[in-house]
Every structure is written in C-alpha cells, then in structure tokens.
Amino acid sequence: xxxxPVPSFLDDIKEKGARKAVSDLVxxxxxxxxxxxxxxxxxxxxxxxxxxxxxxxxxxxxADAFWMHMRPSxxxxxxxxxxxxxxxxxxxTYFFAVEIITGMxxxxxxxxxxxxxxxxxLNILSNVPFxxxxxxxxxxxxxxxxxxxxxxxxxxxxxxxxxxxxxxxxVTGVILLLVTLLMSFFGYLLPWDQLAFWAVTIGTSMVxxxxxxxxxxxxxxxxxxxxxIGANGLLRAYLLHVFVLPIIGLIFFGVHYYKxxxxxxxxxxxxxxxxxxxxxxxxxxxxxxxxxxxxxNEILWIAAVSFILTVLVIWFYHAPLESHADPQVTPxxxxxxxxxxxxxxxxxxxxxxxxxxxxxxxLFLFLLVYPYIDVGKSRRYANRRMGLSLxxxxxxxxxxxxxxxxxxxxVETSGDQEIxxxxxxxxxxxxxxxxxxxxxxPGTYATTAMADPAAAAALTAQYEQEGRNMEFFTISAxxxxxxxxxxxxxxxxxxxxxxxxxxxxxxxxxxxxxWQDGLKRVQIYIEWDQPVVDEDGNIVRDDAGNVIVExxxxxxxxxxxxxxVVYVNEASNYFTSGQ
Amino acid sequence: MRMETKILIGITGFFAILLLVGWVAxxxxxxxxxxxxxYEARSTExxxxxxxxxxxxxxxxxxxxxxxxxxxxxxxxxxxARLTEVGWTGTLFDYVANAVAAGRPNSGAYWPQAMPTWxxxxxxxxxxxQVQDVTRxxxxxxxxxxxxxxxxxxxxxxxxPGIRGEGDxxxxxxxxxVGTNVQAILAALPPGDAAxxxxxxxxxxLGCSSCHLSGAVAPDTVGSFSRAQxxxxxxxxxxxxxxxxxxxxxxxxxNAYLVPNEGNRIxxxxxxxxxxxxxxxxxxxxxxxxxVAFLKTEG
Ligand code: HEM
Numbered sequence: 001x002x003x004x005p006v007p008s009f010l011d012d013i014k015e016k017g018a019r020k021a022v023s024d025l026v027x028x029x030x031x032x033x034x035x036x037x038x039x040x041x042x043x044x045x046x047x048x049x050x051x052x053x054x055x056x057x058x059x060x061x062x063a064d065a066f067w068m069h070m071r072p073s074x075x076x077x078x079x080x081x082x083x084x085x086x087x088x089x090x091x092x093t094y095f096f097a098v099e100i101i102t103g104m105x106x107x108x109x110x111x112x113x114x115x116x117x118x119x120x121x122l123n124i125l126s127n128v129p130f131x132x133x134x135x136x137x138x139x140x141x142x143x144x145x146x147x148x149x150x151x152x153x154x155x156x157x158x159x160x161x162x163x164x165x166x167x168x169x170x171v172t173g174v175i176l177l178l179v180t181l182l183m184s185f186f187g188y189l190l191p192w193d194q195l196a197f198w199a200v201t202i203g204t205s206m207v208x209x210x211x212x213x214x215x216x217x218x219x220x221x222x223x224x225x226x227x228x229i230g231a232n233g234l235l236r237a238y239l240l241h242v243f244v245l246p247i248i249g250l251i252f253f254g255v256h257y258y259k260x261x262x263x264x265x266x267x268x269x270x271x272x273x274x275x276x277x278x279x280x281x282x283x284x285x286x287x288x289x290x291x292x293x294x295x296x297n298e299i300l301w302i303a304a305v306s307f308i309l310t311v312l313v314i315w316f317y318h319a320p321l322e323s324h325a326d327p328q329v330t331p332x333x334x335x336x337x338x339x340x341x342x343x344x345x346x347x348x349x350x351x352x353x354x355x356x357x358x359x360x361x362x363l364f365l366f367l368l369v370y371p372y373i374d375v376g377k378s379r380r381y382a383n384r385r386m387g388l389s390l391x392x393x394x395x396x397x398x399x400x401x402x403x404x405x406x407x408x409x410x411v412e413t414s415g416d417q418e419i420x421x422x423x424x425x426x427x428x429x430x431x432x433x434x435x436x437x438x439x440x441x442p443g444t445y446a447t448t449a450m451a452d453p454a455a456a457a458a459l460t461a462q463y464e465q466e467g468r469n470m471e472f473f474t475i476s477a478x479x480x481x482x483x484x485x486x487x488x489x490x491x492x493x494x495x496x497x498x499x500x501x502x503x504x505x506x507x508x509x510x511x512x513x514x515w516q517d518g519l520k521r522v523q524i525y526i527e528w529d530q531p532v533v534d535e536d537g538n539i540v541r542d543d544a545g546n547v548i549v550e551x552x553x554x555x556x557x558x559x560x561x562x563x564x565v566v567y568v569n570e571a572s573n574y575f576t577s578g579q
Numbered sequence: 580m581r582m583e584t585k586i587l588i589g590i591t592g593f594f595a596i597l598l599l600v601g602w603v604a605x606x607x608x609x610x611x612x613x614x615x616x617x618y619e620a621r622s623t624e625x626x627x628x629x630x631x632x633x634x635x636x637x638x639x640x641x642x643x644x645x646x647x648x649x650x651x652x653x654x655x656x657x658x659x660a661r662l663t664e665v666g667w668t669g670t671l672f673d674y675v676a677n678a679v680a681a682g683r684p685n686s687g688a689y690w691p692q693a694m695p696t697w698x699x700x701x702x703x704x705x706x707x708x709q710v711q712d713v714t715r716x717x718x719x720x721x722x723x724x725x726x727x728x729x730x731x732x733x734x735x736x737x738x739x740p741g742i743r744g745e746g747d748x749x750x751x752x753x754x755x756x757v758g759t760n761v762q763a764i765l766a767a768l769p770p771g772d773a774a775x776x777x778x779x780x781x782x783x784x785l786g787c788s789s790c791h792l793s794g795a796v797a798p799d800t801v802g803s804f805s806r807a808q809x810x811x812x813x814x815x816x817x818x819x820x821x822x823x824x825x826x827x828x829x830x831x832x833x834n835a836y837l838v839p840n841e842g843n844r845i846x847x848x849x850x851x852x853x854x855x856x857x858x859x860x861x862x863x864x865x866x867x868x869x870x871v872a873f874l875k876t877e878g
Pocket of ligand 1 (some may be wrong): 088089090092150152153162169171172174175176180252256257260264265266
C-alpha cells in the first residue's frame with residue numbers, strides 16, 4: 001500500500017481488477033463531494049426509491065456539509081405541497097440569487113457617473129454580447145422579486161404564520177421587504193435616463209419634507225449628496241444598491257431563514273389544535289425528506305421560472321431606456337416605480353409631511369409590530385375574520401392609492417399638450433412617428449379638410465385672405481396613397497373633438513417637410529379659441545352651459561395656438577421595431 | 580408527481596433554456612448592430628431639434644449659412660477640402676464635434692460674432708451626447724452636399740483664394756479703401772453702376788446679401804431706399820441726411836445709427852451692429868458708389 005493515490009489505485013487494480021477499482025474510486029469521490037451519498041445512493045434518490053442502507057445516508061449531508069446543513073433534513077408532509085407556502089419564499093430566494101448573478105455581469109460594464117452611466121447603458125445594449133438579455137433579466141427579476149416578496153408576506157399573513165412563535169421571523173421579513181423595495185428603487189436610478197432621474201427625484205422628494213426643516217434638508221443632503229440628484233446622488237444610489245443594501249439583505253436573510261428552520265414551517269392552520277405549534281413534532285409517517293422530494297421540487301420550480309423568464313426577456317419584455325437624464329426637461333407625466341405609486345397617490349391627498357411621511361412611517365411600524373399586537377391564539381381562518389378583512393382592505397387600499405398616484409388621476413395638463421403627447425410623446429413613439437416613411441408626403445394637412453381637396457382649397461383661400469404665412473398654411477388634402485397618414489389625422493381630429501371643452505373651435509394641422517436625406521420634419525399645430533378661466537384655472541361657462549371664450553376689442557374670439565416639431569429618420573425603424 | 584416525470588421535465592427545461600440562449604447568441608451580432616443604427620438614427624432626430632433651436636439662427640435652418648456663420652451643408656466640408664485647409668488630420672465627425680463642443684475663436688473678419696462654446700465640459704449648455712446628436716445631424720447633410728447633379732444652396736462660405744471665391748476677388752476694384760469719413764466720401768463719390776453693385780452685393784466676398792436677402796438676419800434688401808427715406812423723415816438724429824449719406828454711413832460706420840432690434844430679431848447688441856465693421860477698409864470709392872446705386876434701385 002502506498003500513500004499516494006495513484007500507486008494505491010494501481011494496487012487496487014491488482015487486487016480487485018480494473019472494473020471494480022474504477023467503480024470504487026468513482027463511488028469514493030462522489031461520497032466525498034456530496035458529503036455522504038455514494039453513486040448507488042444517488043441513483044436511488046433519482047429513482048425515488050427508499051434508501052437501501054441504514055442509517056439513512058441522505059441525512060449525512062445535512063449534518064456534515066455547509067450548504068445542506070442550513071436546510072432541514074425532512075419536512076412535515078403537509079407543508080411540502082404548493083399550499084400552504086406557494087413556494088414564494090423559495091422564489092424570493094431564487095430571485096435574490098438571479099439579481100446577484102446578473103447584477104455582477106452588468107457591474108462589469110457600468111460606472112456610476114452621470115458623465116458615462118447612460119453611455120454605458122448604450123454600450124451594454126449595442127456592444128456587449130448578451131448585454132440586453134442580462135439587463136432585461138435583471139430588471140424583470142427585480143420587479144418580480146418585489147411582487148413575489150409582497151405575495152410571500154401576504155401568504156404568511158393569511159396562514160397566520162406570523163403568530164407565536166414566529167413573530168420575529170415576521171419582523172426580519174418586514175426588514176427584507178424594505179430592503180427589497182429600496183434595492184429596486186435605487187437600482188432604478190442607475191441607467192441615468194429620464195425615467196430613472198424623475199422617478200427617483202419624486203421618490204426622494206419626500207425625505208426633504210421631513211420636519212423640522214433642518215432634519216429634512218440634512219437627510220436630503222445625505223441621500224442625494226447635494227440639494228438635487230447629481231453625480232453624488234448617483235454614486236450613493238449605486239453604493240446602496242450594490243453594497244450596503246445587499247449586505248443588510250444577506251444578513252437578515254440569514255436570520256430569517258434560521259428562524260424558519262428553527263421553528264419549522266407552520267402547518268396549515270386547520271391541522272393543529274388551536275394554540276399549539278406542532279410543526280417540529282413530525283410523526284415518522286408524515287416526514288418528507290429533503291432528499292429527494294423537496295430538493296427536486298425546488299429545482300423543478302426554479303427551472304420552470306427560469307424558462308418563463310428567458311422566454312419573456314427574449315420575446316416579450318425589454319427593460320426601458322428613455323433619453324438621457326435632463327434636469328431641465330420635466331417629463332409630462334413623471335411617475336415613481338409602480339410599487340411606490342401608492343405613496344405618490346398619498347401625496348396627492350394633501351399635506352406632504354402627513355401623507356408622505358407620517359402615514360407611511362406609521363404603516364411600516366404597524367407592520368413591524370403587528371405580530372405582537374395580534375396575539376389571538378388561533379391561526380384558523382374562521383377565527384380571524386377581522387385580521388383577514390383588514391389585510392384584504394389593505395390590498396384594496398394599495399391598489400386604489402396606486403391608481404390615485406398614476407397620471408390618470410387628477411393631473412391637469414392643458415388639452416393641447418395632452419394631444420401633442422398622445423400624437424408624439426416625449427419618450428416612446430406615438431402614432432405620428434409610426435407612419436411608414438414613404439407616407440410622409442410633404443405638405444400641410446388640416447383636421448378640418450382631411451382628404452377633401454375642395455375643403456383644403458377653401459381653407460387655403462381663407463388663410464390667404466387672413467394674411468397668414470402661406471408657406472405653412474397652404475392646406476393640401478391627404479393623398480390617397482397615404483392611408484396611415486390619414487389614420488393619424490383621424491386620430492388627431494377625434495382627440496381635438498374630445499377636448500371640445502378646453503379647445504373650443506379647435507383644429508389641427510400636420511406640416512411635413514423633407515428635411516435631409518432620410519429625414520422628415522413634422523410639425524404638429526393646434527389652434528383654438530382661448531377659453532375664459534377663473535382664478536382656479538377652471539373653464540367658465542354661460543347659463544346655457546357653453547364655454548365662454550376671450551374676445552379682442554372687436555368682439556372676435558382670441559385665437560391661440562401651440563404645437564411641437566418632431567423629426568423622423570427613416571433608419572429609426574419606428575414602424576417595424578415596435579419600440 | 581413521480582420522480583421520473585420531475586426529472587424528465589427538469590432535463591427538458593434545462594435543454595430548452597440552453598436552446599433559447601443559443602438562439603440569442605446566434606442573433607446577438609445582428610441585434611447589436613441594429614440597435615446601433617437605430618440609436619444613431621434617433622440621435623440624428625434629436626440633433627435636428629437641437630440644431631433648429633440653437634444653431635439655425637446663425638447657420639441657417641437648412642445649414643446654408645448666413646452672414647453670421649458659414650454654411651454647414653457645404654460640399655467642401657464633406658469632400659475633404661475644408662479639413663485639408665485647416666490642417667485637421669482627424670475624422671470629420673471629430674472636427675465638427677470639436678468645433679461644436681469647444682466653439683471657435685473668430686477667424687479673421689468674416690463673421691460678426693465668434694462661434695459660441697456648446698459643450699458642457701467647456702461651460703456650454705450641451706451634454707456630450709447632445710453634441711454628438713447635433714454632429715450626426717450636421718454630417719447627415721453629406722449626401723445632399725456631394726450631390727453634383729443637384730448642388731445644395733450654399734449661401735455663405737469661408738473665402739479662401741485658390742479654392743473658392745477667386746472669381747469674386749477679381750470683381751473687386753483695387754483702389755484705396757474708402758475709410759470712415761462720410762463727408763469726405765460723399766464729396767468724392769463717383770457715379771455708381773447699379774448692375775456691378777448688385778454683383779458685389781450678392782458675391783461671397785462681401786456677403787451683404789447673405790444677411791440682407793429676404794431679411795435673413797438683417798433688414799431686407801428690398802425696401803432699402805424707402806426705409807432710408809422714412810428713417811430720415813422720422814428719426815431726429817438723422818434729420819437733414821440725404822439718402823446717399825444714410826446708405827454710405829450705414830456701410831462704413833454700421834454703429835453710427837442702429838436699426839432697432841425687432842423682438843427676437845437681434846440686429847445689434849450693446850450698441851454694436853452685427854454687420855461687419857470693416858467694410859470701410861475692404862472696398863474702394865467705386866465699390867461703394869456701385870453698392871449705393873444698387874441699394875437705391877431696391878424700392
Ligand atoms: C427577500 C425577502 C424574503 C425572503 C428571501 C424570504 C424567504 C423565506 C423562506 C425561504 C421561507 C420558508 C417558507 C416559505 O417558502 O414560505 C420564509 C418563511 C417566512 N417568511 Fe419570508 N422571506 C422574505 C421576506 C419576508 C417578508 C417580507 C415577510 C413578512 C413580512 C416574511 C415572513 C415570513 C414568515 C412569517 C415565514 C414563516 C412561514 C411559515 O413558517 O409558514 N418573509 N421566508
């Protein structure tokens with residue numbers, strides 16, 4: 001016998017013959033790597049057979065190996081199905097891992113500076129193989145994680161799993177929820193596009209309102225690194241996103257999961273006596289061993305989710321990238337990320353401090369201490385009508401407040417701006433840019449003439465008499481071979497009609513010019529009678545309910561106009577790309 | 580679920596993901612180049628917007644140039660002549676981006692104002708990506724500029740003997756410069772030839788019409804005569820002027836009387852006309868007489 005493996009292996013061959021020696025070697029290595037399972041044991045695991053030797057070799061890794069020792073060696077059979085966990089905690093863990101992996105990939109190509117951050121994003125999209133896929137997974141994964149963590153909280157609430165002895169598990173969970181939200185939120189800023197900049201500006205503006213003023217302004221300074229978000233703010237957001245928050249998250253995840261294993265997964269509420277906790281007392285015939293059942297279930301679960309995620313990012317979802325962040329240009333409808341829309345909605349209700357800070361702060365505190373307030377012994381649904389109704393109310397409240405927070409609700413923009421935004425939005429495409437390139441026939445088209453040459457000629461004559469600039473106001477009928485142009489004009493027409501209130505006697509025109517090789521200049525023009533408005537900006541009506549318009553000294557209505565110029569490049573591919 | 584089923588689904592799922600990733604890999608090169616061309620196309624659109632609001636007042640809406648700044652749709656910019664002339668060895672993109680970002684000191688006496696600095700890094704208003712946007716837009720004139728069958732309208736250009744404008748130089752008389760003494764000039768002014776005056780007025784060398792044509796950035800050429808009469812009749816400081824006197828003074832001493840700015844049409848700032856200040860040193864008596872004669876034919 002030699003101490004070296006090779007001569008000893010040679011000895012073995014001499015002793016047992018080549019076949020047996022090789023298979024013994026493989027078995028030996030496998031047992032060492034898995035910390036206890038030999039080839040045969042693994043084969044049994046994969047076949048779903050019971051273990052053929054005693055003591056059960058499948059328990060050894062749980063005792064001897066680092067990663068496995070964190071997982072329980074068996075579960076109560078009642079908690080291994082889809083119900084009651086929905087495997088949401090496992091999914092949250094999975095998404096955390098996915099975010100770390102894709103995040104490290106993106107990190108390689110990213111520098112947190114306003115000078116280059118946006119350029120880095122362009123580079124990731126245009127020059128890094130798999131860059132787009134990685135970015136899409138990271139973004140979609142982040143949003144999914146917020147959703148999953150929220151649903152996981154909801155399920156632990158509904159099954160009453162926060163009750164004694166799992167109160168502290170819940171507390172660490174609330175902290176994990178906060179970490180998840182903040183991580184997603186600060187990640188939002190990193191692409192340094194308009195979406196990022198304004199969402200985070202809105203999101204952090206609450207901090208500034210914190211009373212007294214010195215606290216608010218100091219906190220704002222600490223967070224943004226300057227009165228407004230700039231180079232320092234971006235760097236801070238980055239460090240929070242890739243370093244501080246993940247570390248806090250990992251620590252609390254450790255505590256959270258430790259507590260879960262310590263107390264065992266709570267049984268479905270109906271399965272145990274009220275006031276008892278039998279999760280850890282699992283009868284022999286109710287044990288489901290981690291190996292093979294739970295392990296394969298978990299792997300199956302994430303394989304399915306990974307597959308769905310991959311399909312989504314290849315065909316259905318691309319992370320948005322708007323134009324470069326610009327503090328001078330406020331988007332028409334800036335919103336915070338969807339999971340903070342409810343906060344934006346709260347702000348619309350009134351006082352910034354009360355609705356933006358006090359209420360959310362109290363809500364958070366309430367969540368944190370809830371298990372210590374609700375000390376009712378029963379986890380059964382029938383005995384918890386109050387609590388369950390409360391949670392459903394809270395979910396409904398969340399949805400309603402989010403809706404209030406969205407631009408649909410109560411944001412007043414003037415009709416002309418709204419129409420321009422519909423036709424040719426600041427970000428994205430809109431119908432005007434999506435016309436096929438050969439249908440941008442040069443000329444001016446009016447919503448009052450559309451495809452009717454006689455009406456166009458009449459308007460032209462009228463404008464000539466009014467002494468208008470005929471280079472612009474020579475109206476043409478929309479040509480027959482430009483149906484898409486006509487469709488856009490129709491939309492324009494109906495938009496103006498819908499705004500009959502604030503745009504009385506309104507009409508609109510599209511002026512198209514050849515500008516450069518492959519480049520058209522399209523001007524949207526809207527003209528209307530100026531309505532009279534009171535101090536609050538509301539439109540004034542006469543007794544018959546008609547809108548009153550401003551008049552000049554001769555009693556003629558005052559006409560006002562506005563519009564926007566966009567350029568359309570043939571190679572921009574608006575029509576085909578769909579984004 | 581039976582273990583076999585789970586394993587089957589797991590393996591199928593794994594291979595399906597692999598296949599998808601392979602599919603992405605196959606399309607990656609195409610996707611990346613499409614992204615690049617699309618980005619550049621949209622960048623040109625943004626550049627057009629920036630150009631219209633920042634540059635068109637000097638360089639003209641269509642880049643044709645004006646009395647304030649050279650043409651940018653100029654064939655010489657694209658065929659390499661301009662780069663050779665200034666000794667630029669880099670790319671045209673860099674040349675333009677550099678001119679835009681850093682601005683230009685005023686070269687010679689061609690332009691009333693220097694090219695402003697636009698780049699944020701040099702104190703201007705545009706971010707680097709915006710400088711690139713507007714540069715892409717300027718470079719997009721290339722096809723039109725080099726289209727020999729259908730040459731672009733280039734109103735104003737740098738004048739460099741030997742490359743362009745040689746013909747223009749020859750139409751100039753080569754007498755003594757007129758100077759700025761209006762009374763002395765009027766006493767010696769010979770009869771003028773309106774036709775030659777028009778040639779001088781429209782030629783690149785003096786560039787009068789690039790500012791004045793259709794009132795581009797200065798009072799319209801048409802109506803020069805009647806406006807002169809009106810001003811003499813209504814402006815107290817011009818009382819007792821003759822039309823000749825007014826026109827001569829306008830050319831050799833642009834700041835003596837300033838036509839008021841009209842809203843956002845800026846003709847002068849701080850008492851200095853944007854009109855070239857050095858015509859008195861560039862034309863002789865006969866040129867001036869011809870120019871005045873021509874202006875008097877313009878209603
Ligand atoms: C990053 C976020 C989170 C991760 C990765 C995570 C992970 C997990 C995992 C793996 C479990 C095991 C059981 C299961 O899958 O349901 C679990 C259980 C639990 N989690 Fe979380 N969790 C997170 C956030 C939260 C939140 C926000 C709450 C509530 C505020 C929460 C409360 C609980 C409770 C009470 C249990 C015990 C459930 C039981 O015993 O039935 N967790 N968590």
